[in-house]
Amino acid sequence: MKSSDLFLLEKNTQRDLRIDFFRGLALMMILIDHVESILGVSLLSRFTLKSSGFCDAAEVFIFLSGYLYGRVYSRVHQKDGAVACIKKSVRRGFGLYLATLLTLCCCLAISVPFALRNDQIAQQLFLTPLLVVPVESTFYLADLLYTPYGFEILRLYILFFLILIPSLFLLLKWDPVAAWFLSIGLYAAAQYFSWFTIPMAFSEFRSFHFNPFSWQFLFFIGLVLGAKKQRGTTHWDNSRILACFSLVMILMVFYFDIVEPEIVYQILNTKFLNLFQAMIMKQTMAPFRLIHFLAIAFCVNYLTSSKGRFWKSKWASPLVVCGRNSLFVYCLGLVLMYLVVVLVSTFVLGNRWILFFHLLGGGISILLAMAIDHHKRIKHKFMREPTI
Template sequence: MTNGRDLRIDFFRGLALIFIFWDHVPDNPLAQLTVRNFGFSDAAEIFVFLAGYASILAYGRIYQRDGWLVSSIRILRRTWVLYVVHIFLLTLLMGIVFVANNYVDTRDMIQQMGLQHFVGNPQQALADELLLRFKPNLTDPLPLYILLLLALPLYLPLMLRRIELAVAASVVLYMMVPLYGWNLRSYEGGGVWYFNPVAWQLVFVLGGALALYNQRPQSPEQRPLSQQPLFILAAIYLIIAGVLTFNEKWPAVHAALVSALHLEGLYPISKTDLAPPRLLHFVALVYVVAKLLPRHSDWLNNWPAQQTCLMGRYSLEIFCLGVLLAPLADAANALAGDTWSMRIITALLGLGLMMLMANGLELNKRLGNGKPVAQTSKKLHIEV
């Protein structure tokens, strides 16, 4: 493995965190700009895919240098950190929601955040929380990440030796979902995991496979994009998915379009089970973006892109902050009468706080390392 860093990973991870925050603030106008409005997949796929990409790079290097046992211990240690963060995050989130609900009259924030199980049976809810079975709204990605990372030592050697076999095994496991309905149970009466780990593991594995593929020597493509059949097919699929998804804002128009194109078989497009049209859309999106935005270019040199990269570098901390900011923004909007201007203000203020936290973490790290604070270095190590 080479040590070169692809800053696109940080950028799109940071962008996914922004989108996740905006999407989780009810009736947020800026949520109309996120990726979920223009295709079948959304920021969740980006988050999981890049988590797999970063994990394979980081622990693959440790495996090659120190062996399976050391890499497994490092993975388990990181998994424990994520688990503790998850428990602490849930505690803070429930505290925020319960307090805010006392001041908001226009909606039931406890029900909105999926905390009825805790109100009705707090002892069982605490046990389910420790077992990753109780996952209030907004917190689902972290338990999924914990489970996927916990399984990484089992297939990391295969990933590093035979990528094709690892991906094939992941696809076979993914097929168990539509064939046999595999999923993990949630708390009693709570159904199954919202992000079915049996299905979503494929996104994580594909991220790791791309990370390993990019480490190989690549011969530059000589043909322009307009002459590459795979790129053209992927772009056409993205356009069709974008038109269909955008038209969902007008149900009558959407229904007529789906009927005219005989696409009824596409729906419903399950997010829980990562329906094939959704998975295909994300794979096409990754392929097209990778082709359109080359690794070595100046498009990441501007200030907004650098700030987004910085948030992506500290993805765990920024994700947790976004989860806590979403109900606070919703409560502030409710207290202000749910005006359009207030919704814009809280969305931008939340983004500003996320940027401020990322810069604070970077400053603290540089001071701790004794490095100059000025300029954000491009030679950053992978953090998962």
């Protein structure tokens, strides 16, 4: 590769701090939503994304991860070829698997002793199978066909990185039309056939909570946009027509879901109401949910600039650092969530304690991310220094 090509490649792959910022924000929202959903309260979750429409922080995290995958793996593909892409993706998948098992062990060590004496904790964290049939459930834990509460996104990521997304990515490089047809086909099949998913053990859904064949489409859309951004070929992101359409969509959803939700039930009878609920289902990333999220993503991209000063400010820095070290922060968030649920349920703590734990958990997550970031900078500086 020529030196001019290398310079262009480095210039095109400069990190967009908006991606890290919104991934960090999504991580904080996920921690809040998980804790309050289990405990049955609505404190800070009233201000998270899930309370303003059909989507929540999970969509943000999956989409932005797909975008980064497209940028990073396009660079690897350009420099080292398809085989290097597969190796890198598989390594990442196994790394995610090991991180998931380690996090799972920590969460079980925190919660199982208390769940043995408190059925409420066992039910809240979905630990009952582990207590009733420990040998069989441990076997399913190893291959992640059964996991306690909160591990759905990690499980989805492992499947993506090991099998699904590398295939779609390489197909996109060879034949973009075929890649789109395959991704859309998987998404459509998951919407139409309820059995088109991966069966789970001991689950109330008996399937992946996030159907991988439907959620891959959101990841794939982010991947395509990231790959195009890597090549510098995106021109649609400044379209005023799309911006107006997206804004109208967001306002409509906000009005009918938040301001006047009764109107939907009055207009739709039972038959159409069931159809509407199916169109916003989270498990299958239903069409209305997908469109609503993409409208939000487009508006945010349209109204902000990657060159803005805010992303480098001290106010944005904590979330940027969290987003840059998302795996560590997400795993820590799961451990903290299990600890909070155990403490609140065991000692019957009130809402003030839950708010305190939110602030403490967010602070610990930021400190961990900053420590990891500092370690990476020192390691990078040390590796760049000349040796004697």
